[in-house]
Amino acid sequence: MSFETLILPFQFEFMQNAFLIAIIVSIPSALLSCFLVMKGWALMGDAVSHAVLPGIIFAYIVGAPLIIGAFIAGMGCALATGYLSSNCRVKQDSLMGVVFSGMFGLGIVLYVSIETNAHLDHILFGNILGVELHELWTTGIIAIVVTLILIFKWKDFLLHSFDPIQARTSGLKVNLLHFGMLAALSLTIISILSAAGLILAIGLVIAPGATAFLMVRKFSMMLCVSVAICIFSMMVGTYLSFFIDSAPAPTIILVMTIIFITALIKKNITAHQNLIKKI
Numbered sequence: 001m002s003f004e005t006l007i008l009p010f011q012f013e014f015m016q017n018a019f020l021i022a023i024i025v026s027i028p029s030a031l032l033s034c035f036l037v038m039k040g041w042a043l044m045g046d047a048v049s050h051a052v053l054p055g056i057i058f059a060y061i062v063g064a065p066l067i068i069g070a071f072i073a074g075m076g077c078a079l080a081t082g083y084l085s086s087n088c089r090v091k092q093d094s095l096m097g098v099v100f101s102g103m104f105g106l107g108i109v110l111y112v113s114i115e116t117n118a119h120l121d122h123i124l125f126g127n128i129l130g131v132e133l134h135e136l137w138t139t140g141i142i143a144i145v146v147t148l149i150l151i152f153k154w155k156d157f158l159l160h161s162f163d164p165i166q167a168r169t170s171g172l173k174v175n176l177l178h179f180g181m182l183a184a185l186s187l188t189i190i191s192i193l194s195a196a197g198l199i200l201a202i203g204l205v206i207a208p209g210a211t212a213f214l215m216v217r218k219f220s221m222m223l224c225v226s227v228a229i230c231i232f233s234m235m236v237g238t239y240l241s242f243f244i245d246s247a248p249a250p251t252i253i254l255v256m257t258i259i260f261i262t263a264l265i266k267k268n269i270t271a272h273q274n275l276i277k278k279i
């Protein structure tokens with residue numbers, strides 16, 4: 001394969017926009033994934049990513065900005081799950097499954113009940129190759145806000161994720177951190193919509209942090225490694241999709257999965273070798 005062929009994807013404007021938005025969404029997604037992994041909120045990310053669908057459809061029906069509908073629906077799902085888990089004997093993971101599947105079902109019902117030329121595939125799987133300038137600006141602003149919040153308050157969020165009781169004892173505003181995390185999650189999911197869609201958004205907010213957790217022990221390094229993994233996966237997945245004629249979002253998630261499996265195997269081999277040395 002010639003050099004001209006290798007750089008061919010970078011010569012098209014739609015691919016340039018795809019690479020740009022890939023980098024933009026990688027940073028907040030990767031940072032947030034570390035906190036979700038530490039807090040055990042993987043299912044919460046899945047719930048919110050599915051729950052925003054009815055908000056998007058309803059906002060479209062009433063003519064409101066889609067981003068507002070998505071945010072309200074995402075926060076509503078998270079708050080409803082929290083309230084039910086505090087006032088119900090059913091465990092939180094079961095409640096999440098019921099709530100997010102119900103919200104997702106509601107979104108599908110709303111979608112098929114209206115006449116529109118909008119493509120559901122773009123909402124579900126993203127449309128990274130058709131990103132427009134205003135989507136870049138919207139995603140960029142959201143990414144900057146979420147990234148700054150997580151960077152400047154990362155120690156507080158870490159303590160709250162690891163030990164909420166100690167966080168409260170230390171004088172931190174636990175409720176504010178809790179809802180701040182939910183808001184950051186909802187905003188991040190919204191920023192991912194153009195790149196990966198609703199269904200695959202869960203991979204972007206979980207896989208980078210989970211992989212980094214296997215590779216390093218220090219949380220500050222975990223944040224850096226997670227961002228590097230996410231950016232690499234987004235760029236490589238988008239690049240490969242151009243040549244193998246596949247959808248970029250699934251290809252990106254596949255790359256992340258391969259990296260995670262590789263890190264897991266390496267971790268197990270290292271642990272086995274250390275055990276043998278001790279014996």
